[in-house]
Amino acid sequence: MTTLVSAALIVFGFFAYQLLSVAALPAVEFPTVEITATLTGAAPETMAASVAGPIERQLSTIAGITSMTSVSSLGRSSIIIQFDLNRNIDGAALDVQTALTVAQRRLPVEMTQPPFFRKVNPGDFPILFISLISATLPLSAVDDYGEITLAQQISQLPGIAQVGVYGQQKFAIRVQVDPIAAAAHGISLEDVRTVVSKANSNTSSGNINGVRQNTALHATAAMMKAADYRNVVAAYRNGIPVKLGEVAKVIESVENTKTSSLFNDEQAVILAIQRQPAANTVKVVDSVMERLPSYRSQIPAAVKMEVLMDRSVSIRESVADVQKTLMISISLVVLVIFLFLRSVLATIFQRSRYRSHLSPPAARCICLAIPLTI
DSSP, rough: OHHHHHHHHHHHHHHHHHHHOOSSSSOOHHHHHHHEEEEETTTTHIIIIIHHHHHHHHHTTTTTTEEEEEETTTEEEEEEEEEOOSSSSHHHHHHHHHHHHHHHSSOTTTSSOOEEEEETTTTTOOSSEEEEEEESSOOHHHHHIIIIIIHHHHTSSSSSEEEESSSOOOOOEEEOHHHHHHHHHTOOHHHHHHHHHHHHHEEEEEEOSSSOOOEEOOOOOOOOOOHHHTTTTTEEETTTEEEEEHHHHEEEEEEOOOEEEEEETTEEEEEEEEEOOOOOOHHHHHHHHHHHHHHHHHSOOOOEEEEEEETTTHHHHHHHHHHHHHHHHHHHHHHHHHHOOOOHHHHTTTTOOOOGGHHHHHHHHHHHHHHOOO
C-alpha cells in the first residue's frame, strides 16, 4: 500500500507540475479603466479645463472608485480610474461608457473624435519588446510595417492580449504657414485650415440624376504628396490665385514630432507585446519567437528587426533553478533512505530490513514516515 500511495503521489505530482502557470509575479487583476481624449492643437491647460474636467465630474458619480488620476498634455488627456477589487470590471466599464456619453455633451464642439476607454491592468508589464529600425526608409514607412503588418498578426496569436506601439510616426503632410507672407496677401490661419480641409475631403461632390440611372460624383481629393498641396489655391486677390506654396512651407513629415523612441541612439518603432492574465509567459514568448523568421520575410530587408527585451529569460532561469533544487532534494532524500535501509531494493520498495527487531507498530511507523518525507 505504501508503494502504491507513493507511486500515485509521484504520477499526480508530475501531471500537476505540467499544469503550473509560469510567470514572473502572481496573477493579480486590478479593475482599472483608462480613458483617452484628444483635441488636436489644444494646450495642456485647455485640455485639463475643457476636456478632462467635465469627464472627471461625470465619472465621480460612479460607485466603487478608489482613485482617479488624469494627465493632460498637448492635445491629449488621459484619465485612469481604479475600482475596488471586488468590483466587476465589465460592470465598471459599462458605467464608464454611460458617463462618457453624458459628458460628451459638455465637451468642446471642435472634438471630432469622441473620448474612448479601454480596460487595463497596471500590474501587467509587456513581456516582449521588438524594435524596428531602418537606415534608408523613412520612419513613417517603418511605422506602417510595424502597426499594419506585424502588430496585427502578433495580436492574433493565442495568449496575447494586445500589442502596443511606442514611438508612433504616422505619415502626415505638415503645412508651416509663413505669417509675414500670409499677412501680405491678407490670408489668415483659419483660411489656410479651411482650404486644406476642403482639399483633402473624401466626401461626395454631388449626384447626377438621369432617366435610367443616378451617379455619385467623387472628387479625387486624397493627396499623399506635399507637392500636390503646394498648388492648392489658398485665396484669390485681385483675380490672381494665391497658391498655398506661396504663403506656407509644405513638407512630408509625421503626425507627432514631439515624441520618439530610441534604440542604440537611433530613432525606432517599438512593439510592446502584452500577454493575457492567465497565459503562460514562456509559451507566449516561444510562439512569437517561432514566427519571427516569417515576420521578417514580410518586411523589406532595409528594416532591421531585433528583440529589445525578453522577460521570459529571467523566468526560465528561475524555473531552471527550481528544477535543479528539486532534483538535489530528491537525490538527498533517496540517499538518506538508502543510508538508513542499506539496500537498493528496500529503498525502491520502501521496506525496512530491520523491522523484525521492532514491534509491529514501530515498524509500520517507519514504513509510513518514509513516503511522507519524499
